[in-house]
Amino acid sequence: xxxxxxxxxxxxxxxxxxxxxxxxxxxxxxxxxxxxxxxxxxxxxxxxxxxxxxxxxxxxxxxxxxxxxxxxxxxxxxxxxxxxxxxxxxxxxxxxxxxxxxxxxxxxxxxxxxxxxxxxxxxxxxxxxxxxxxxxxxxxxxxxxxxxxxxxxxxxxxxxxxxxxxxxxxxxxxxxxxxxxxxxxxxxxxxxxxxxxxxxxxxxxxxxxxxxxxxxxxxxxxxxxxxxxxxxxxxxxxxxxxxxxxxxxxxxxxxxxxxxxxxxxxxxxxxxxxxxxxxxxxxxxxxxxxxxxxxxxxxxxxxxxxxxxxxxxxxxxxxxxxxxxxxxxxxxxxxxxxxxx
Numbered sequence: 259x260x261x262x263x264x265x266x267x268x269x270x271x272x273x274x275x276x277x278x279x280x281x282x283x284x285x286x287x288x289x290x291x292x293x294x295x296x297x298x299x300x301x302x303x304x305x306x307x308x309x310x311x312x313x314x315x316x317x318x319x320x321x322x323x324x325x326x327x328x329x330x331x332x333x334x335x336x337x338x339x340x341x342x343x344x345x346x347x348x349x350x351x352x353x354x355x356x357x358x359x360x361x362x363x364x365x366x367x368x369x370x371x372x373x374x375x376x377x378x379x380x381x382x383x384x385x386x387x388x389x390x391x392x393x394x395x396x397x398x399x400x401x402x403x404x405x406x407x408x409x410x411x412x413x414x415x416x417x418x419x420x421x422x423x424x425x426x427x428x429x430x431x432x433x434x435x436x437x438x439x440x441x442x443x444x445x446x447x448x449x450x451x452x453x454x455x456x457x458x459x460x461x462x463x464x465x466x467x468x469x470x471x472x473x474x475x476x477x478x479x480x481x482x483x484x485x486x487x488x489x490x491x492x493x494x495x496x497x498x499x500x501x502x503x504x505x506x507x508x509x510x511x512x513x514x515x516x517x518x519x520x521x522x523x524x525x526x527x528x529x530x531x532x533x534x535x536x537x538x539x540x541x542x543x544x545x546x547x548x549x550x551x552x553x554x555x556x557x558x559x560x561x562x563x564x565x566x567x568x569x570x571x572x573x574x575x576x577x578x579x580x581x582x583x584x585x586x587x588x589x590x591x592x593x594x595x596x597x598x599x
Contacts, residue, residue: 259318260288262595264297264553268579272374275407275439276301282551282580283307286595287314287353290333293587294356295519295556296349302484302550303520304491305347313347318599334358336525348522355518355525356559366561370401370435372575377409377417384421392428401433401459403573406450407441415453422457433459435573440464440484444471451478460513482508483515483548490522505530508543515573517550518560531567548573553580553594554587 265283272279277300284297284307296310305313317339325331332338336351336358345351373383384402391400402421406414418434425432434454438447440463447464460479465471468485471478482489493504505527508514518524534542547564549557549572557574564572583589 259321259599260597261314261318261599262286262288262591263598264590264595266553266580266584266590266594269581270579272579273408274301274405275441279551282553284349284553285311285314286553286555286591287357289335289357292357292360292362293555293591294353295552295559296347296353297519297550297552297556298347298349299517299520299550303349304522305349310347310349313345313350314353315599317343317345317350340525348524349519351522352518352524355528358525359563361559361562361566364562364566366558367565367569367572369561369574370403370571372403372573374405377413380404381417381420385424388424388428388430388432391430396430399431399433401435401571403435403437403575405439406436407438411446411449415449418450418453422453422455425457432457435459435462435481437462437483438464440466443467444474447471447478448475451475462513462515479511479513481513481515481546482543483517486514486516487521505542510541510543512543513570514543514545515548516545517548518563519550519552519556528563528567544570546570546573549576551576551579554585554590558587 263285265281267281268279282297284295287294287296296314298305298307298310320343321331321335336354339345339354345354371387373380375383387402421432421434434457436450436454436458438461442465444465444467447461450461451458458479460481462481463484464478464480468480489504516527521527531542531545547560547569549560552560554577557577560574561572577585583593
């Protein structure tokens with residue numbers, strides 16, 4: 259097992275709800291000619307990069323010790339470690355899943371569009387996006403994700419109104435995905451719902467009190483990202499093992515937004531979807547895999563996993579914020595990765 263450290267400066271600072279992102283740092287694991295990524299996202303991940311590094315080093319040392327007299331180490335590290343050692347870091351759990359399921363030969367699934375910036379910047383990017391769709395003759399459903407709760411509500415509502423007007427004028431059915439990152443209340447989120455009208459696909463993590471929101475505004479479509487991870491964390495803290503009943507608590511009209519590198523027990527969640535039969539799957543929520551600003555290695559894998567699992571189009575339109583020479587796996591490995599172990 260080889261371990262590389264990487265650091266990629268972003269082309270521009272990205273303002274998020276919990277600070278500003280200027281670079282992405284993490285680790286790449288190489289094992290049996292396959293690569294996996296460990297890159298906790300500051301302010302969003304449970305663990306820090308140092309904690310994830312300590313865990314993968316500890317697992318590497320265990321592997322080295324147990325197979326020091328053997329010519330062949332296990333192909334499936336996830337199965338090897340499961341049941342023997344507790345893997346605490348979600349980013350490490352996902353890296354082991356990647357190595358256990360390399361998905362070689364699977365074509366990646368195309369992502370939906372993501373716009374991030376000030377309201378004026380977002381409108382300009384959206385205008386250019388519509389122009390491309392119009393020139394291509396596209397009129398079918400097209401998803402666009404926006405962050406809300408970063409700027410003033412009036413600015414954001416005006417921006418959304420102008421976006422829906424522009425789409426209507428072009429005759430393009432744009433469906434807006436509004437990611438609130440729990441920044442709204444059950445009352446304020448209704449403003450975004452009403453201004454979006456028929457263009458709204460869903461509001462992601464609208465507020466902390468979803469039960470109250472459901473009671474007051476039962477028609478607002480909701481997606482669970484941080485809310486789902488919070489449920490998973492509480493489930494584990496209560497000493498419970500992952501069970502399918504946790505997924506069945508959602509309805510088929512709900513959407514789960516799963517960031518694999520941030521979500522604990524990712525292997526058990528994926529296994530539940532893999533092994534459930536058709537009748538069971540019809541009762542499960544739809545799933546969208548989403549990036550946490552991973553490198554090309556992580557993004558490529560998430561897009562392949564989306565295709566393999568027949569999930570929705572992934573939310574992986576984030577490589578555009580990286581330098582040009584970091585967009586391909588080969589360029590990324592050559593320029594931005596340094597072997598440390």
